Amino acid sequence: MNEEFASRLLENAVTELSRLPGVGRKTALRLALHLLRRDEAEGVALGQAIIDMRRNIRYCSVCHNISETEICDICSSPRRDHSTVCVVENISDVMSIERTRQFFGVYHVLGGVISPMDGIGPDALQIDSLVERVASGDIGEVILALSATMEGDTTNFYIFRKLAPYPQVRVTQLARGMSVGNELEYTDEVTLGRSLLQRTLFTDSFN
Amino acid sequence: MNEEFASRLLENAVTELSRLPGVGRKTALRLALHLLRRDEAEGVALGQAIIDMRRNIRYCSVCHNISETEICDICSSPRRDHSTVCVVENISDVMSIERTRQFFGVYHVLGGVISPMDGIGPDALQIDSLVERVASGDIGEVILALSATMEGDTTNFYIFRKLAPYPQVRVTQLARGMSVGNELEYTDEVTLGRSLLQRTLFTDSFN
Numbered sequence: 001m002n003e004e005f006a007s008r009l010l011e012n013a014v015t016e017l018s019r020l021p022g023v024g025r026k027t028a029l030r031l032a033l034h035l036l037r038r039d040e041a042e043g044v045a046l047g048q049a050i051i052d053m054r055r056n057i058r059y060c061s062v063c064h065n066i067s068e069t070e071i072c073d074i075c076s077s078p079r080r081d082h083s084t085v086c087v088v089e090n091i092s093d094v095m096s097i098e099r100t101r102q103f104f105g106v107y108h109v110l111g112g113v114i115s116p117m118d119g120i121g122p123d124a125l126q127i128d129s130l131v132e133r134v135a136s137g138d139i140g141e142v143i144l145a146l147s148a149t150m151e152g153d154t155t156n157f158y159i160f161r162k163l164a165p166y167p168q169v170r171v172t173q174l175a176r177g178m179s180v181g182n183e184l185e186y187t188d189e190v191t192l193g194r195s196l197l198q199r200t201l202f203t204d205s206f207n
Numbered sequence: 208m209n210e211e212f213a214s215r216l217l218e219n220a221v222t223e224l225s226r227l228p229g230v231g232r233k234t235a236l237r238l239a240l241h242l243l244r245r246d247e248a249e250g251v252a253l254g255q256a257i258i259d260m261r262r263n264i265r266y267c268s269v270c271h272n273i274s275e276t277e278i279c280d281i282c283s284s285p286r287r288d289h290s291t292v293c294v295v296e297n298i299s300d301v302m303s304i305e306r307t308r309q310f311f312g313v314y315h316v317l318g319g320v321i322s323p324m325d326g327i328g329p330d331a332l333q334i335d336s337l338v339e340r341v342a343s344g345d346i347g348e349v350i351l352a353l354s355a356t357m358e359g360d361t362t363n364f365y366i367f368r369k370l371a372p373y374p375q376v377r378v379t380q381l382a383r384g385m386s387v388g389n390e391l392e393y394t395d396e397v398t399l400g401r402s403l404l405q406r407t408l409f410t411d412s413f414n
Contacts, residue, residue: 004302006280007273013260016253021241022234033299034228035261036273043261046223047254053220054242054250066214066243073213092240095211 010036062133064109064126065094074106081105083140087130087159089113089147097145105143108133113151114158122158130159134166144173217243269340271316271333272301281313288312290347294337294366296320296354304352312350315340320358321365329365338369341376351380 005011010032017028035043059065060072067073074080074094084105088094089112097103110125133139142163146152160171177195178187187195212218217239224235242250266272267279274280281287281301291312295301296319304310317332340346349370353359367378384402385394394402 004305005273006298006301007260007264007275009256009260009264009275010273013256016256019249019253020238027229029299029302031227032260033297035257036264036298040261042226044258046226047256047258047261049216049220049223050242050254050257051251053214053216053239054247054254057214057216057243066217068214068216090240091213091243092236094213095236098211 063107064111064129065107066091083138084143085133085139085141086143086145088145093145110155113146113155115151127159127162131162134163134169139169141170141172144171148176270314271318271336272314273298290345291350292340292346292348293350293352295352300352317362320353320362322358334366334369337366341370341373346376348377348379351378355383
């Protein structure tokens with residue numbers, strides 16, 4: 001035991017808390033002491049919520065988003081367009097896209113992107129199950145909504161080739177261009193180039 | 208359930224995490240998703256460490272610092288000076304003072320300071336037990352090491368009066384003055400005034 005902590009229980013909690021992203025040892029200590037100052041019930045509730053989530057969370061067997069049921073609410077909704085599948089990296093991307101209220105199709109969560117540097121190959125991701133969905137279903141469009149990074153592009157390209165045997169499926173990707181609200185002067189030249197090449201017809205409706 | 212989260216388990220974890228100081232709802236979601244990406248064992252270990260700490264932590268029956276045993280390592284050490292008691296607000300203050308390696312006495316953790324604004328009166332703090340220690344023991348000096356705030360000063364004064372019936376005990380407080388490394392120009396005038404009034408004899412040893 002590190003003498004400083006006076007209690008193995010405190011030290012252990014600090015060690016585990018400091019594994020969280022962006023939480024250093026000092027912050028972990030601050031969090032632990034906060035929990036000690038508050039009611040016992042509050043600390044136990046936090047610990048139990050983390051354990052419950054980690055032990056019992058389920059993933060939709062169709063789209064691999066987190067779910068309360070075998071098939072998630074989106075995949076089982078009759079109000080969603082099941083012929084349009086939006087491919088995303090992870091769960092939080094589903095939340096981001098849902099928040100836009102501009103998408104009414106369904107999702108397919110890959111669980112990451114291909115990244116040889118991090119030892120993540122295509123087999124670690126839900127790519128085969130995506131191909132199966134496309135092969136077996138009435139899917140008309142697959143929207144690739146991955147990050148605009150090299151890893152995202154690699155994954156896009158890999159999926160695009162995997163879907164080549166199914167020419168009835170339109171494969172699209174998110175538009176790349178200037179961020180809404182950004183000034184032209186501060187937009188990098190690669191993005192600006194893309195924005196030019198993929199310019200769209202001007203309309204007077206705000207979209 | 209908030210629709211955004213797709214799972215009550217995730218939502219619950221996010222809610223509990225966002226009760227931590229400095230953790231907003233966005234950060235809480237980031238932490239929860241991080242835990243979902245990592246091994247189940249890591250998340251369970253964090254949850255369990257928090258529960259264990261909150262349920263089983265013990266406090267020293269003498270000084271009220273956290274402890275593994277009935278009486279903490281400091282209070283039971285024969286190498287510490289048991290006639291000098293340093294009064295601090297909370298557990299982390301003990302750690303701070305221990306880190307200075309300048310104090311060889313024992314502690315008394317109040318559990319806070321008197322703060323009418325927050326509804327904390329003297330009865331909520333370990334002041335009576337301090338008076339008992341002084342009344343029953345061979346204590347020669349009580350060092351008041353509270354924050355240099357109005358609440359700290361109030362508490363200092365309260366304790367000072369409570370210890371008045373024991374004139375054999377010297378009551379001291381931490382020196383207030385310029386921080387080491389600070390420039391005079393940027394020291395506030397109250398602190399500078401104190402530094403002047405409480406000036407010490409110059410010696411050529413670095414202390």
